[in-house]
Amino acid sequence: MREAELRLTKGELRYLVVVYELGKGGELVKASEVACRLNVKSPSAVEALEKLSKLGLVIYFKRKGVKITKRGMEEVLRYYRRHRILETLLVTHLNMDLDEACREARNIDAYVSDDLINRVCKLLGHPRKCPHGYDIPPSSECCGTALVSEEEVTTIAAERSREVNDEQPCKPSGSPDNTYTPP
Numbered sequence: 001m002r003e004a005e006l007r008l009t010k011g012e013l014r015y016l017v018v019v020y021e022l023g024k025g026g027e028l029v030k031a032s033e034v035a036c037r038l039n040v041k042s043p044s045a046v047e048a049l050e051k052l053s054k055l056g057l058v059i060y061f062k063r064k065g066v067k068i069t070k071r072g073m074e075e076v077l078r079y080y081r082r083h084r085i086l087e088t089l090l091v092t093h094l095n096m097d098l099d100e101a102c103r104e105a106r107n108i109d110a111y112v113s114d115d116l117i118n119r120v121c122k123l124l125g126h127p128r129k130c131p132h133g134y135d136i137p138p139s140s141e142c143c144g145t146a147l148v149s150e151e152e153v154t155t156i157a158a159e160r161s162r163e164v165n166d167e168q169p170c171k172p173s174g175s176p177d178n179t180y181t182p183p
């Protein structure tokens with residue numbers, strides 16, 4: 001039976017994405033680093049990380065740091081998928097420019113269902129790249145390819161860091177560009 005779709009709030013996703021990005025090589029990320037990146041106080045970060053830990057998306061070691069789990073990584077990739085599919089739709093069908101599409105996608109990418117995203121993916125012919133040229137993580141249900149192979153995780157993680165370092169658009173909510181409005 002298919003597992004019920006996990007629905008994270010925009011705030012929770014923001015934390016998860018930051019843990020994923022900061023811990024790319026599988027290293028432990030300090031709660032204070034996460035707090036700094038998101039511009040929140042450490043106790044708030046600890047609280048959020050403990051919640052994600054309960055959901056099995058990260059492992060939080062008290063006073064040591066936090067690490068994303070495979071399940072957590074899948075959630076992040078699902079998030080990138082939603083963002084990038086929406087962005088592709090807005091650019092190809094609604095003629096938006098990239099920045100505008102990225103901003104609009106970011107406003108709704110935490111809320112849309114996998115079902116809707118899969119329908120859009122099908123409509124678009126299962127695109128593999130977003131308009132920025134970044135990989136769109138595929139869905140096995142929709143595109144006939146698994147969402148996460150280890151190789152893909154590594155590639156996508158590498159692309160993520162390049163994306164962030166080059167100050168390209170299409171950043172996830174947690175990126176330090178201050179365009180993110182907290183929920």
Ligand SMILES: [Zn+2]
Pocket residue numbers: 084087130131132133134169170
């Ligand atoms: Zn993009």
Ligand SMILES: [Zn+2]
Pocket residue numbers: 118121122125126127139142143144
């Ligand atoms: Zn598809």
